[in-house]
Amino acid sequence: MLQVLKYFVFFVLIINNSVSAYPKDSGDESQEIGKPAVYDNYRLPTSVTPENYKVEIFTHLNDSEGFTFRGIVEITLNVNEFCDNITLHAKNLTIDTKKIVLTEISENEALKIRNVELMPKHDFLIIYPQKILSKFRKYIVKIPFEGSLDTDLVGYYRSSYYDKEFKKRVWLSVTQFEATHAREAFPCFDEPEMKATFDISLAHHKMYSALSNMPLKETKAVDSIQDFVMDTFETSVKMSTYLVAYCVSDFEYKEVSMKDDVTFRIYARREAMNQVDYAADVGPKVLKFYEDYFQIKFPLPKIDMIAVPDFSAGAMENWGLITYRETALLYQANASTLSAKHRVAEVIAHELAHQWFGNLVTMRWWTDLWLNEGFATYVASLGVAHLHPEWKSFDEESVDNTLDIFKVDALKSSHPVSVTIGHPNQISQIFDAISYSKGSVVIRMCHKFLGEKGFRFGVSNYLKKHQYANTLQDDLWDSLTESSHEEQSLSRSLSVKDIMDSWTLQVGYPVIEVVRDYDTNSATLTQSRYVSDRYTPRSELNSCWWIPLTYTDSYRKNFTSAAAQDWMTCNKDKEGIEKKIDNLPDENNWVIFNIQLAGLYKVKYDEQNYKLLVETLNSEDYNIINVINRAQLIDDAMDLAWVGRQDYGIALDMINYLKRESEYIPWKAALDNLRIVNRLLLRSPLYGVFKAYMRHILKPIYAKLGGISTVPDSSELHIVKHQAMICGWSCKLDVGDCIKRSVEYFNTWMVETEPDHINPIPLNLRPCIYCTAVRNGNEKQWKFLWQRYVNSNVGAEKSMIISALSCAKEQWILSRYLEWSLNSTLVRKQDASIVFGGVARDEVGFHLARNFFFERIDDIYSTLFPDTSRLTRYIKPLAEQMSTQKELTDLKDLVAKKAKEFEKSTQGVKQALEVVELNNQWKLNNYFSLARNLNRMIDPESDMITEESLSDELTTTESILV
Structure with a gap:
């Protein structure tokens, strides 16, 4: 009797656990027990998880064979609970379900399969065995598959290049699996938490070689196919499917070995091998820096870095086989600018940081993508600063990221850093500035208030504790709290989670209003959310943050320490909205908050403090204020004027001091803000006044930097970037001899007998020149530059040229260029949006680009497919130029009409529509005020525009806007 009861209980457990993997709909009571309900969750059930994959793939890179791949995947499975099926992912693969084999390892018994089902809605492949799968037992499932090597830049796809020596097109195959594209290469459990080891074997023609995450173990001839070999690679470490990578190509490589036997190889097409030396130098150095910084050795025996001609992302951090666009890995001294070199260093440092942060320790789900991208972005800036201290790039990158985020995160359509992800088709939309730049900025802020030891030890402990596993952001906060308490860099009454949740779990950032009491030498600080929409209800601004306060004054002038001096708190009851600061100086001395932009917040001062700051900036002693804070003052003043929280007069009074300023960062802050104003005034009657103002402030700095005749030292990155930026503005607005000298340089180049080998134009000014x-020329100049694009062998140079070609003023040339952007034989698929964006942002090309987008949306969609989230790259540059109600209505109508086309770009579309609304709002509210202040700044003694004429212009503009 006891034995019978035991089997009865066992049978009930089996049935109940089987049902739990596919739970019933709550309203359906008629289902039979043991009959699985329809599983309609986009996440995989966890009843079965992978332990190891053996993947064998045959790759056919030949026109006659139709560019296909076929293979078999053998997955060792762990059964975590009794269940009646195996659910995994497969997409765009042909699978002969009759050849699927399921074996229980302990019994070495093949189980019969009663059904195989595909669920396209969630890319599920569901295998139903005849018998219930037993808990804690292991099984092996073998699945054959076939697929096409398409050119869509995701999954397992094909790329190509033209071999000029042999005059033929050469094909290669490569993977791009992040975020959910491994399932398009082989059936797998395609979620980051489903980690496993991988044994990859790649069969291919012997004229090619193969790469994967791990070193090559052996090569054997394939008896069944003539001239084919099978490359088998060593077993990988435990990792997520999105980090698996393999490639078949005829590429060559340069090898560099580190002292601890980690081997670096840089792969590229043969004609580009003269461009790999810089990457070969940078890679090992930055890897060693990270090993020391994280106190964890790199766990693999090798790293291959490969430059892929057709690649959608900038780069991808696949463990041990990092893939790059050519522009992000290759560098040639006589053709790539210093900015391009900096970009290569930055991307390599970013991807190598991922080998720890993302690969070794991985987020559980894409909600915490920012843990990967934000941290890699921040640590990459540390890596580049270590490699090239002479560039002084760390502060510049930190400020750039912060000022960029101030614009993006001020939109009501922004999203939290840690964003809830529903269906996987939403994942691609969060690979954006919030995940990368804001993620980086909040990590930097955390670094500042924890101090070097507290931060560094916490990160190292986090990585050691969770290596080869998956985490939530709270796991990082726990490690940082523990280390900072040990180092006493954070009060034991505070936790990093309390502080950082306010920055990662809610949208936006604060503005602190500082109102000084000059009788008591104190100040009252209040915080509220900064939003670009001035009509946002007050109730929507009442968010609060834990804000690390830093400040100094004109007595102390202490801009060196960015450690928190005090806190604005944010408890559950919202205490901390207001705070009082004592021991400030008297009414004759200014105060400045947020030293070195250590925190992600803006500051608004009272009128007297602004007056003191403006006086100091416009004096010979302007540089007693830290250079980063000079940039901060300009950016905050411009943004506060945008929403009407102060007059543009204060912002322009601050910008006026730039006639003395020679540093890049404040100029960058000013010109980035003025670029937005430039766009909005471009087609208005006020543009002539604005143009005169811009020429007024640019003339001194153009002369100070030596125009475009003086070539700065190539090691001075900030000077090179500064000169290039001033050149771009000065030539566009006809300042000094900028246009004249540029045309002369270009004409000299055009008469060279070998223009592809001899270029007299200063290297770092080539984008501007x-x-x-092209803008001041005709078809002759355009065709000459186009031919240089066709002939160039350097990715960075081609990218530079493809942007410059959009500067043409002939509409028929721009129309033809837009058409060419949809032809992948003329413009690579990855570069199509660069062409469109360049045309759309130009004053001549905007209307052409707008019409092209509205009329050819179906063709653009087809060109981008399946990665249609990149439609954001088309709609954004258009929205930036739009400011009328009609333009907004037309854009909304298009989005509604083409809902399917935009379904993977919903976040970008929301932001684009909001930008148009804000542009319209700004013109209606700020046009008249800005006009008066611009007129005053150009010549205080004259009336270039009278009050009466301004009123007439405003009336005209309002009628246009409405």
Whole structure:
């Protein structure tokens, strides 16, 4: 009797556990026990998880064979609970379900399969065995598959290049699996938490070689196919499917070995091998820096870095086989600018940081993508600063990221850093500035208030504790709290989670209003959310943050320490909205908050403090204020004027001091803000006044930097970037001899007998000079530059040229260029949006681009498919130029009409529509005020525009806007 009861209980457990993997709909009571309900969750059930994959793939890179791949995957499975099926992912694969084999390892018994089902809605492949799968037992499932090597830049796809020596097109195959594209290469459990080891074997023609995450173990001839070999690679470490990578190509490589036997190889097409030396130098150095910084050795025996001609992302951090666009890995001294070199260093440092943060320790789900991208972005800036201290790039990158986020995160359509992800088709939309730049900025802020030891030890402990596993952001906060308490860099009454949740779990950032009491030498601080929409209800601004306060004054002038001096708290009851600061100086001395932009917040001062700051900036002692804070003051003033929280007069009074300023960062802050105003005034009657103002402030700095005749030292990155930026503005607005000298340079180049080998134009000014010559030329200049694009062998140079070609003023040339952007034989698929964006942002090309987008949306969609989230790259540059109600209505109508086309770009579309609304709002509210202040700044003694004429212009503009 006891034995019978035991089997009865066992049978009931089996049935109940089987049902739990596919739970019933709550309203359906008629289902039979043991009959699985329809599983309609986009996440995989966890009843079965992978332990190891053996993947064998045959790759056919030949026109006659139709560019296909076929293979078999053998997955060792762990059964975590009794269940009646195996659910995994497969997409765009042909699978002969009759050849699927399921075996229980302990019994070495093949189980009969009663059904195989595909669920396209969630890319599920569901295998139903005849018998219930037993808990704690292991099984092996073998699944054959076939697929096409398409050119869509995701999954397992094909790329190509033209071999000029042999005059033929050469094909290669490569993977791009992040975020959910491994399922398009082989059936798998395609979620980051489903980690496993991988044994990869790649069969291919012997004229090619193969790469994967791990070193090559052996190569054997394939008896069944003539001239084919099978490359088998060593077993990988435990990792997520999105980090699996393999490639078949005829590429060559350069090898560099580190002292601890980690081997670096840089792969590229043969004609580009002269461009790999810089990457070969940078890679090992930055890897060693991270090993020391994280106190964890790199766990693999090798790293291959490969430059892929057709690649959608900038780069991808696949463990041990990092893939790059050519522009992000290759560098040639006589053709790539210093900015391009900095970009290569930055991307390599970013991807190598991922080998720890993302690969070794991985987020559980894409909600915490920012843990990967934000941290890699921040640590990459540390890595580049270590490699090239002479560039002084760390502060510049930190400020750039912060000022960028101030614009993006001020939109009501922004999203939290840690964003809830529903269906996987939403994942691609969060690979954006919030995940990368804001993620980086909040990590930097955390680094500042924890101090070096508290931060560094916490990160190292986090990585050691969770290596080869998956985490939530709270796991990082726990490690940082523990280390900072040990180092006493954070009060034991505080936790990093309390502080950082306010920055990662809610949208936006605060503005602190500082109102000084000059009788008591104190100040009252209040915080509220900063939003670009001035009509946002007050109730929507009442968010609060834990804000690390830093400040100094004109007595102390202490801009060196960015450690928190005090806190604005944010408890559950919202205490901390207001705070009082004592021991400030008297009414004759200014105060400045947020030293070195250590925190992600803006500051608004009272009128007297602004007056003191403006006086100091416009004096000979302007540089007693830290250079980063000079940029901060300009950016905050411009943004506060945008929403009407102060007059544009204060912002322009601050910008006026730039006639003395020679540093890049404040100029960058000013010109980035003025670029937005430039766009909005471009087609208005006020543009002539604005143009005169811009020429007024640019003339001194153009002369100070030596125009475009003086070439700065190539090691001075900030000077090179500064000169290039001033050149771009000066040539566009006809300042000094900028246009004249640019045209002369270009004409000299055009008469060279070998223009592809001899270029007299200063290297770091080529983007500016190319654009200026094309804008002030005709078809002759355009065709000459196009031919240089076709002939160039350097990715960075091609990218520079493809942007400059959009500067043409002939509408028929721009129309033809837009058409060419949809032809992948002329413009690579990855570069199509660059062409469109360049045309859309130009004053001549905007209407052409707008019409092209509205009329050819179906063709653009087809070109981008399946990665249609990149439609955001088309709608964004258009929205930036739009400011009328009609333009907003037309854009909304298009989005509604083409809902399917935009379904993977919903976040970008929301932001684009909001930008148009804000542009319209700004013109209606700020046009008249800005006009008066611009007129005053150009010549205080004259009336270039009278009050009466301004009123007439405003009336005209309002009628246009409405």
